[in-house]
Amino acid sequence: MIKVIRVQGSQFGLMLLDIRNLTVTVDGKQVLKNLSLSIGFGETLLLMGPNGSGKSSLIYSIMGHPNYKVENGSIILKGKDITDMPVEERVEQGLGVSFQFPPKIHGVTIRDLAKRLAAKRGKDVDIESIASTLNMTNFLDREINVGFSGGEMKRAELFFLLIQQPSLVLLDEPDSGVDVENMVIVGNAISRLLSNESHPTTDKPSGMIVTHLGYISRYVITHRTYIIQNGSIICYGETESLVKDVLKYGFDGCTQCYGRRQTCVSRGKGKTSEMVDQIGF
Amino acid sequence: MGSKSRIEELNKRALENLQSKPKYGPDIDLSKYLKQITPSDRVNGFNSIPEALKSKMRNVGIDTKEESKAGSYIQLDHDMVYKKKLYPTIELLSLEEALKDDEFIENYYWRLIDVGQDKFTAAAKLYGHGGYIIRTREDQRLDVPIQACLLIKSPEAFQAPHNVIIAETGSTLHVVTGCAVMPESVGLHAGITEFYIKRNATVTFTMIHDWNKVSDVRPRTAAVVEEGGVFINNYINLSPSGLKSLQAYPSVLLRGEGSRAFMSSIVIGSSSSYIDLGSAITIMGKNSKAEIVSRSISKDKAQIVARAKITAQAPNSKGHIECRGLMLSDGSKIWAVPELDSTVKDVELTHEAAVGRLAEDEIFYLLSRGMNRDEAVSTLVRGFLEVKAPGLPKMLEEQIKLAMDISTRGL
Numbered sequence: 001m002i003k004v005i006r007v008q009g010s011q012f013g014l015m016l017l018d019i020r021n022l023t024v025t026v027d028g029k030q031v032l033k034n035l036s037l038s039i040g041f042g043e044t045l046l047l048m049g050p051n052g053s054g055k056s057s058l059i060y061s062i063m064g065h066p067n068y069k070v071e072n073g074s075i076i077l078k079g080k081d082i083t084d085m086p087v088e089e090r091v092e093q094g095l096g097v098s099f100q101f102p103p104k105i106h107g108v109t110i111r112d113l114a115k116r117l118a119a120k121r122g123k124d125v126d127i128e129s130i131a132s133t134l135n136m137t138n139f140l141d142r143e144i145n146v147g148f149s150g151g152e153m154k155r156a157e158l159f160f161l162l163i164q165q166p167s168l169v170l171l172d173e174p175d176s177g178v179d180v181e182n183m184v185i186v187g188n189a190i191s192r193l194l195s196n197e198s199h200p201t202t203d204k205p206s207g208m209i210v211t212h213l214g215y216i217s218r219y220v221i222t223h224r225t226y227i228i229q230n231g232s233i234i235c236y237g238e239t240e241s242l243v244k245d246v247l248k249y250g251f252d253g254c255t256q257c258y259g260r261r262q263t264c265v266s267r268g269k270g271k272t273s274e275m276v277d278q279i280g281f
Numbered sequence: 282m283g284s285k286s287r288i289e290e291l292n293k294r295a296l297e298n299l300q301s302k303p304k305y306g307p308d309i310d311l312s313k314y315l316k317q318i319t320p321s322d323r324v325n326g327f328n329s330i331p332e333a334l335k336s337k338m339r340n341v342g343i344d345t346k347e348e349s350k351a352g353s354y355i356q357l358d359h360d361m362v363y364k365k366k367l368y369p370t371i372e373l374l375s376l377e378e379a380l381k382d383d384e385f386i387e388n389y390y391w392r393l394i395d396v397g398q399d400k401f402t403a404a405a406k407l408y409g410h411g412g413y414i415i416r417t418r419e420d421q422r423l424d425v426p427i428q429a430c431l432l433i434k435s436p437e438a439f440q441a442p443h444n445v446i447i448a449e450t451g452s453t454l455h456v457v458t459g460c461a462v463m464p465e466s467v468g469l470h471a472g473i474t475e476f477y478i479k480r481n482a483t484v485t486f487t488m489i490h491d492w493n494k495v496s497d498v499r500p501r502t503a504a505v506v507e508e509g510g511v512f513i514n515n516y517i518n519l520s521p522s523g524l525k526s527l528q529a530y531p532s533v534l535l536r537g538e539g540s541r542a543f544m545s546s547i548v549i550g551s552s553s554s555y556i557d558l559g560s561a562i563t564i565m566g567k568n569s570k571a572e573i574v575s576r577s578i579s580k581d582k583a584q585i586v587a588r589a590k591i592t593a594q595a596p597n598s599k600g601h602i603e604c605r606g607l608m609l610s611d612g613s614k615i616w617a618v619p620e621l622d623s624t625v626k627d628v629e630l631t632h633e634a635a636v637g638r639l640a641e642d643e644i645f646y647l648l649s650r651g652m653n654r655d656e657a658v659s660t661l662v663r664g665f666l667e668v669k670a671p672g673l674p675k676m677l678e679e680q681i682k683l684a685m686d687i688s689t690r691g692l
Contacts, residue, residue: 107667
């Protein structure tokens with residue numbers, strides 16, 4: 001049976017992130033449709049869905065990319081409505097992101113940006129030692145992402161996040177392009193980002209990890225998994241069994257299940273519709 | 282100087298061309314500049330120079346504390362006011378000293394640049410004063426730069442120093458030169474610089490300029506590089522408040538086999554600046570390599586022509602031009618003109634040119650790391666201007682970085 005982990009919705013208590021009925025368009029095309037999702041304090045979610053289902057769109061919308069126009073709904077972070085907040089203020093409120101395809105920044109080195117981020121945090125940050133945990137020492141004086149492989153870009157993104165120490169970490173496909181040797185390094189970095197071991201005085205950070213394969217769940221403990229399809233959340237459940245189902249039946253299985261609104265393809269009756277009811281369909 | 286008749290010939294040709302229009306850039310009426318100005322007195326060191334002048338010098342990369350320098354040369358308007366050699370064996374003279382005492386200058390004075398090229402070269406010959414002569418010894422390797430500063434401080438001054446740099450066989454020389462004009466001065470700068478880079482010698486030459494809105498600038502520069510020699514030239518025009526007009530097209534002749542040249546120019550055009558700037562490299566020695574890199578930023582109503590030309594006349598030549606322009610406003614203009622010209626078959630000449638605006642996805646990326654829009658834009662603009670010139674001492678790299686940081690603030 002799928003273990004449905006009941007997370008208190010905002011009607012019961014404060015969530016770290018609470019997205020309600022979010023509809024977003026890009027150039028008039030709908031990319032998110034009435035999407036609702038919430039993340040508790042200290043909780044990490046896995047967000048799975050096929051290509052083009054809206055995973056990255058959700059991240060861009062949470063971050064406030066100017067091309068992503070919120071038509072309806074709201075994004076609440078720690079009780080504060082950030083739906084129309086400028087990007088840099090969202091970051092100040094604790095958002096941090098690792099992009100799937102970060103741009104090249106010519107003439108600006110990894111170290112240049114790292115120093116700026118460290119200065120913004122206003123604390124002593126040991127850039128060198130963070131770099132060494134990610135095997136990034138030789139990259140510090142290289143221009144950001146210029147000539148980097150896919151996996152190297154991902155490590156650079158995590159490196160910046162480890163300096164920023166956001167309270168909500170949004171990771172878009174953090175494992176794509178990462179080779180087997182570096183997978184453990186990436187997994188450890190994510191675990192460190194999501195723990196408060198290095199900053200025991202602060203609250204444990206929360207996270208949302210976007211993936212279309214679920215491979216990353218072998219390396220990082222996530223509490224729940226959401227399935228996104230056509231810009232809407234269609235299902236959620238406990239990570240281990242849901243990832244297993246997706247790998248077995250594909251996202252089509254989820255769609256069929258959601259379409260019938262009563263059974264999960266692989267599991268017992270009732271549970272999925274219960275989940276669906278709970279998240280407000 | 283030995284040959285009186287040659288000087289007479291040069292003067293005659295200059296006189297004949299005092300009205301010759303320049304090939305590129307707007308013409309200038311020289312008459313208002315060619316008048317007497319008050320001479321500047323010699324000083325004992327940077328300590329005796331007023332702080333306002335010193336701060337201007339620091340903006341163009343001059344180290345007024347003279348730490349880690351091989352020597353310093355300072356010229357105010359027409360006059361050399363200070364000269365100091367910190368490496369005793371290097372030759373550092375003013376042009377007047379060299380012409381008076383030394384026979385050797387005869388072979389290097391007006392040998393690469395035609396005195397009759399246009400009215401600016403002509404006027405430099407007839408009305409120019411000062412300039413530095415630097416000459417290394419054979420196999421002498423300096424790992425710290427000589428710095429030269431040429432400052433216009435009097436109103437309507439015409440400053441045309443004649444500089445000659447000679448790197449003898451196997452030597453290494455770094456020169457950093459800063460040119461600036463005080464805010465209250467209308468000035469015309471038309472310095473002549475000739476470079477002679479002999480067999481297996483390396484010269485890096487970094488020139489940082491900071492002009493004001495009423496400055497006209499017409500430097501004339503040429504270099505010849507012999508077998509295995511390397512010439513690295515970095516031109517940086519900061520002038521954050523803009524200038525009236527700047528036109529320069531330095532040319533390099535790679536004469537020896539296996540010689541190399543790297544020419545970079547970094548230009549910020551603002552207000553109503555007119556800038557026509559480029560580099561030309563001619564490859565005559567086989568197995569030689571030429572590279573021209575330019576970065577232009579235009580804002581307000583600035584007009585920039587970015588030229589670059591590589592001519593290959595020897596087998597196994599390699600040449601590459603990288604010309605990038607960043608538009609920060611409508612109504613400004615960047616015209617990139619990369620040219621490749623070959624008369625031999627066994628060559629590899631390439632160019633890439635791009636003109637555009639700042640990429641929104643890069644701005645968003647920096648916003649998503651917590652920068653505000655102004656910080657993100659200035660970080661990207663500063664990054665755009667970053668050109669990694671090969672072979673510079675680290676100290677000099679940092680000095681250039683500092684000068685650029687100061688000038689790009691608030692762009």
